[in-house]
Amino acid sequence: MKTSFATSAGGDRPNEDYAVCGPGWAVLLDGATPLDGVDGGCSHGVPWLVRRLAAGIVACLVDDQMPLPDVLAEAIRRTCDAHARGCDLSNPDSPSSTVAIVRARPGVLDYLVLGDSAVVLRRGHEIVPVCDDRADHLPGGRPYTAGLVRRWRNAPGGFWVAGTSQRAAREAIAGDARDVTAAALLTDGVTRFVERYGATWAELFKVLDGAGGPAELIQRVRDEERAAPPPTGKRHDDATAILVSGIADR
Helix, strand or coil, X not given: CEEEEEEECCCCCCCCEEEEXXXXXXXXXXXXXXXXXXXXXXXXXXXXXXXXXXXXXXXXXXXXXXXHHHHHHHHHHHHHHHCCCCCCCCCCCCCCEEEEEEEEECCEEXXXXXXXXXXXXXXXXXXXXXXXXXXXXXXXXXXXXXXXXXXXXXXCCCECCECCCCHXXXXXXXXXXXXXXXXXXXXXXXXXXHHCCCCCHHHHHHHHCCCCHHHHHHHHHHHHHHHCCCCCCCCCCCEEEEEEECHHHC
């Protein structure tokens, strides 16, 4: 199995994406940028959170029989334990992150998606995206206010992210697939190539699996953003893409 990845910060802030790969698995996290003036009750910040979550996930992936929702739940528990006593883990604006995981086992690929990062599977000539779009369908509809997002974050009927609630891990989209030859893990700074700029998932995967690899895919996204800036929100977001290939050879 072979993995390659690229990442690009969206601006002057530290990159809040985090990628880590190992023999038989890959993990991608995208920390949620805090809104200006919002107190999340945590002294550590988003980059600290995603690294702690990643460390907990990797530690549990050593057990290749542990279900991925259990892996994520344990990583969230360990991260909560690592917070200083002064952090308010009951604060609904506490730092949080999306999560995407794939793990290859003999004959099967396990996957998990939580939040608006994505996993895309290649099975023969078929490209299969695994996406969690619950944040696009919150009660009340767009435009979302900060209060509405706060109300429905990690709440039944809303959307789920990794932060302080182990229940979020049970709400992840998780499963397994056979006959997968390659997989992509993508933050929403990359999936906008499809969701905002109209490419197909097959076109995205073709760029990702081409000579330029993940870096070329991110460059294509940046080119689109410069040509047609988003009408609202960030012009450039943190963007990270991982390509996992040779899965059938594992």
